[in-house]
Amino acid sequence: MTTQQHTRLTQAERRIRSRNALLESAARGIAQHGYANLSLERVATQAGYTRGALYHQFAGKDELVLAVVGWVKETWAAEVGQVLTDHGNPADALLALARNHAIYCRRDVAAVLLNLRIEFDSQDHPVGRLIAESIDHIVTDCARLIEAGRTDGSIPQGPPARTTADALLTALEAVAIELAGQAPHDIDLAERAVRGVLGLPPH
């Protein structure tokens, strides 16, 4: 009885399977330990491989983490960020963002965003730059919505739109991750925090 594993795989299937396993392991590791304490040895072992496999798929630690960030960006954009472009009431869009983000953060790898952002804050590193750019883009979208809402009267006046958007996303991210797993209050409190930052009355 030899190790006849996985019913014979093609190279492409093998590659994708390994790559995904390594990415998931890395995401979990970043969420738990951050970038600095992320050991490629542990990432590979936890995924069932050695560092050799990892270096075959990714040029190095940076590229691995960049791939993780890219994956998070994609899933976030699909599951959360799409409400920013659905044209409708700006205030409703931002509140929907809060609820969607709270749900997104229920998965244990969501902390990747927050961990890396803090770790690379005000630092000159490719990972930090990618994170900063991604966040900046989202902040810009939110600021536009806030300005639109203030124009049409659905959002009260307040600090500059961009500063408000910055606070909104910061509070939302922190609350959603901190309260992940405390359903259903995670959604409620995320929405409350966003309402407060926007100056909206309680629901």
Add this chain to the structure above:
Amino acid sequence: MTTQQHTRLTQAERRIRSRNALLESAARGIAQHGYANLSLERVATQAGYTRGALYHQFAGKDELVLAVVGWVKETWAAEVGQVLTDHGNPADALLALARNHAIYCRRDVAAVLLNLRIEFDSQDHPVGRLIAESIDHIVTDCARLIEAGRTDGSIPQGPPARTTADALLTALEAVAIELAGQAPHDIDLAERAVRGVLGLPPH
């Protein structure tokens, strides 16, 4: 002309001066790079010493960081946390906490709290335990205030008091640090976030 420095120091003065310099350097390092990327070599050099001096004053990296955390705890309790025990309107006390914390976070070492909390989240480490205990204590105080406010009617009903307190402090910490240096909006938005979490109407 020999290096006749500092007008002749006593040993006790020397010790305190060196210790404070090392603590401040470490605090700045943690705020910027976190614990894992905190090099004792850099800490000592930046303070004008070598690692020898550091190891003479602190048993090791952990004890140094614990001392930094202790220092932050003390200054925070004196400048921010005291409003939690000043008996008065619970809602007003929590809003005062928000404003005080925003002001506290304007100093560049305030991020020590947030960085270490995230880095040692769900981890078995002396530093993590101290942080967790400190935060836990503050959360408990806030939860008590929330319950009192809900009893006397100054705070609306909502999710469990402890969960609400958790969200309140998380949002407050994140917003205050993110917006530090954006005066005066840092105070305004910190208070807005707290109002929102508590379910209070905008000011």
Add this chain to the structure above:
DNA sequence: ACAGTTACATACATATCTGTACGTATCTAT
């Protein structure tokens, strides 16, 4: 079937960090 490519493991080189042992200069007490 066989040559070439791909996926992965193993072994090695190197850098960096912590911690310790020890040396030296400065202060203090008798």
Add this chain to the structure above:
DNA sequence: ATAGATACGTACAGATATGTATGTAACTGT
């Protein structure tokens, strides 16, 4: 003044991390 304690520097040892070079087994096209 001198012996001892204290503050600090220097040198070394061990652990652990990344990255690279190389070996090997599995798959693929002709």
